[in-house]
Amino acid sequence: MMGEKNLQTLLATMHPVQRTGEYVYVLWPHGKPLVPGIEAAVREAEGLTVVLPRAEADELGLKYDFVAAWITLEIHSELEAVGLTAAVSRALTDAKISCNVLAGFHHDHLLVSVGDSARALEVLAELSAAHAADPEPAREVKLRSETPDDRAAILALTAEAFAVSPVTGLPVEGEPEEVDLLRRLFECDEYRPDFSVVAEVDGEIVGHVIxxxxxxxxxxxxxxxxxxxxxxxxxxGIGTALMRETVIRANAAGERGIGLLGSTEYYQRFGFVPASSMGIEAPDTHWGDNFQFLPLALWPGGVHGTFRYAGPFVATESNPTSGKR
Ligand SMILES: CC(C)(COP(=O)(O)OP(=O)(O)OC[C@H]1O[C@@H](n2cnc3c(N)ncnc32)[C@H](O)[C@@H]1OP(=O)(O)O)[C@@H](O)C(=O)NCCC(=O)NCCS
Known part of the structure; x- marks a missing residue:
């Protein structure tokens, strides 16, 4: 479809640029003459909203709540931007970044919370990169719940995946401890069949998450x-697909939240935050920010306590989840 191809090109060629400074939305005082520093304005029946540099608002004594970074999507293309803002907003929403979009004559502009600006630029760069190449059609990755018949293949792939320790970066001698942990998780009371998900390519199990x-x-x-x-x-992208599937299933099942120990760099892209910031302490205080938590749609808030994993994690002599992943 032509429209999609255009969108692909637009996304691939977009170049997000952050303006210097911070910007705020203010309700402009009725009757006050406009000042040159105003960058955007919207007139409504209730009054005039303007966007201007924070420093100017401060100087004029105007009140504001939202302090934004201003990102302009420079696009080197004559193509019409059909679906561009939707694709960009969606990518940012998936990364839990809210944004206000202003469409100018030449470009679209995104106002995101200043604290989110670095991450927003990363998300936009990833979105652009994902459309940059004209890759071979990817082989289809099928996600489904694990069945007992899959277990031998899952254990074998886990042994392969953890043959080099993600904690030390060194080859592991003998069977990686994650393999036995998994064996015992399959048998424990805390096992939930719908949350043991395999990724299959051409009938081969190539990924698993539990x-x-x-x-x-x-x-x-x-x-x-x-x-x-x-x-x-x-x-x-198989790990990403497994993580996303887990979150979708967990929300659909009315679960409240997911805890894990892992690299902050990897898991924050799925919305995980240091668990302590949500009131949840790691089972081992040494884990620090690597113990992460994703509050789901039904997260009730007001939870304060130490996270307790399924029995096999605790029973493992040298806890396989310890250390930085
Ligand atoms: C971690 C793992 C599950 C990720 O799955 P994957 O299919 O390789 O990951 P994806 O392709 O979906 O994601 C790739 C992105 O994640 C990043 N990434 C992958 N593993 C990472 C890690 N351990 N730390 C930080 N970033 C990581 C990559 O750099 C890449 O980033 P980019 O998109 O910015 O280039 C997989 O690499 C794996 O099995 N590793 C060995 C076992 C392990 O470490 N498991 C996690 C600890 S329980």
Whole structure:
């Protein structure tokens, strides 16, 4: 379809540029003459909203709540921007970044909270990069719940995925401990079949993620891990697909939140935040910000307690989830 191709080109060629400074939305005082510093204005029956540099608003003594960074989507293309803002807003929404879009004659502009600006630029760069190449049609990755018949293949792929320790970066001697952990998770009371998900390519199991019942402050939660992808297919989006599927399933099942131990760099793209910022303490205080939490749609808030994983995690002699992932 022509429209889609155009959108692909637009996304691939867009170049997000952040203006210097901070910007605010203010309700302009009725009858006050406009000042040159105003960057955008919208007249409504209720009054005039203007966007202007924060410093100017301060100088004029105007009140504001939202302090924004201003990102302009420079696009080197004559194409019509059909669907561009929708695609951009969606990518930012998926990354839990809210944005206000202003459409100018030449470009679209995004106002995001100043605290989110670096991440927003990253998300836009990722979105652009994802459309940059004209890749071979990707082989279809099928996600489905694990069945007992899959277990041998899952254990084998987990052994492969963890053959090099994600904690130390060194080869592991013998069977990686995640394999036995997984064996025991399959058999434990906290096992939830719908949260053991495999990724299949051409009938071969190439990825797996499991989440099991966990708790904090008496509230039922999910503890995610291990997650593994066959080494030869890592960095092809399979881990991302498994993470997203888990979050979709968890929301659909009315779960409240997911805890995990892992790299902050990797998991924050799925909306995970340091668990302590949500009132949830790690089972091991040494884990710090690597113990992360994703509050789901039904997250009740006001939860304060230590996260408790399924039994097999605790029973593992040397806890396989310890250390930085
Ligand atoms: C971690 C793992 C599940 C990710 O799956 P994947 O299919 O390789 O990841 P995706 O292709 O979806 O995502 C790739 C992105 O994640 C990043 N990434 C992958 N693993 C990462 C890690 N451990 N730390 C930080 N970033 C990581 C990549 O740099 C890449 O980033 P980019 O998109 O900005 O280039 C997979 O690499 C794996 O099995 N690793 C070995 C086992 C492991 O470490 N499991 C997690 C600990 S329980």
């Amino acid at each position: 989440s099991t019942r966990a708790w904090a402050d008496g509230l039922e939660l999910l503890g995610l891990g291990p997650i593994g992808v066959t080494p030869r297919l890592q960095r092809h």
